[in-house]
Amino acid sequence: MLSLGRARRPDVRPVLRLILALAVGGAAALWPLPYFILLPGSAIPLDEAVHVEDAYHDEVGTFYLTTVRADRATLIRLAAAAFRPAREIVRMDDLLFPHEDVDHYFSRQQAVMEAAEKEALIVAFRKAGVPIAVENxxxxxxxxxxxxxxxxxxxxxxxxxxxxxxxxxxxxxxxxxxxxxxxxxxxxxxxxxxxxxxxxxxxxxxxxxxxxxxxxxxxxxxxxxEVRPSLAVTIDLEPIGGPSAGLMLTLALINRLVPGDLTHGHRIAGTGTIDLDGRVGRVGGVSLKVLAAAAAGADVFFVPDDPPEAGRTSNVEEARRTNERFRLGLTIVPVRTVDDALQYLRTAFAPAQAGPAR
Structure with a gap:
């Protein structure tokens, strides 16, 4: 008589261990790390974003606001970033205040951007000789x-x-x-x-x-x-943060408030903070913004002419190095004030049309 024994089940434990290891490894690869990966952002054409009531529309060229893209680092993103020459990796602690979380950081940067928009508005209207009321x-x-x-x-x-x-x-x-x-x-x-x-x-x-x-x-x-311009103004931008749009917003607004075209048909990008005295201040991520400007086909890049300090690369040097390294062909123009930028625009190209500001 033939005796049939019970069939042995296959040992699935190695397979389960492999699946578990892959799951843990995948989760670890996607787990956020205490770093940001900074990449070239976008170059935003301001002729499409800045609207002024009863404005001049003489421009043929465009002013561009440049940005940096900040991605939260993971192992996968860090590995991919290692093969990209145009990127920076920074510790979160270098950007965040003590005990500040990432959500609050981005919320704070949005508030800083809103303040920069108001400062640009004030400087532009005053430079153009157009009335504006300001209350602190x-x-x-x-x-x-x-x-x-x-x-x-x-x-x-x-x-x-x-x-x-x-x-x-x-x-x-x-x-x-x-x-x-x-x-x-x-x-x-x-x-x-x-x-x-x-x-x-x-x-x-x-x-x-x-x-x-x-x-x-x-x-x-x-x-x-509280800012009350005598002409209605709308600045329609994608959500971005920080103060570095100040200079380019100021120039785009002035171009709408005075006759003639400050761009003279050129694509002019740049970066830099602006204060109420029209001074242009140092910013971060200049090399990445230069790359964003070049990708948009810009001819000129305005950069803060910040004073050199020991152990720190100036914005001007950073912009020039990037322009040369990647052979971008941009004209890098250092400026300390909005008047420096206006002087360049009025003398480097054909003379602007003369006429009174509104």
Missing amino acids: RGALVTGVVPGSPADGVLNAGDVITAVDGVPTPTAEDLLGRLASRDAGTPVRLRILREGRPLERTVRLAPFPGSRGRPGLGLIQPLTAR
Whole structure:
């Protein structure tokens, strides 16, 4: 009699271990790392983004705002970035304030961009001789350091209008009022929260990241401004952050407010912050912005003419090196003020049409 034994099941444990290892490895490869990978962003044509009521439309060329793309690093993205010459890898700690998360960083950068738009608007209207009303309303809170005196007392979006009864119309006024105060000093803050006036008292103290100095614990306060131009203005841009669009927005606005074409048919890109005195300030990611400008077919690139400092490459040197390394053929133009840029535009090409500003 033939005896049939029970068939042995195949051992699937090695297969399961392999699947588990692949799953863990895949998850690890996609897990966010504490780095950003910076890549060339876009060059945004401002003739399509800047609209001014009753404006001149004489331009034949275009002003371009340039950006940097920031991707959160993973193992896969880092491996891919290793084969791309046009990229930078930076630690998140180099961009974020102490105890700031990524979501708040991007939200803060958007607030900085909105402030830069207003500064560009003010400078452009004043340069063009067109009326504009400006009211400084106080210091805008963009964020609060966790564990600081302001934590749980102030919110992002609050506007601090006075300290101990003394008005603080700008962020600089607020910081100046607090600079000489000792730890433990109570300060009475008058604030606007969603339009409602409130008062809060806070005792100054050292906080994480303050290196022992007492303060409120505000993350990059900005001046809250109400701007009322005499002509309606719309700036329609994709969500971008930071202050580096200031110079190019100023030039694009001036080109709409005065007769003639400042571009003279050229594609003119650039980067740089702008302050209310028309000074152009240093920015980051210049090499990547130069590459974005070249990809858009720009002829000229305005770059901040920042003073050299030990251990730091200037914006001008960075732009020139990138232009030469990749043989882009751009004309790199260093500027310290918006007047420098206007002078270049009026003399490097055919003379602009003369005529009074509106």
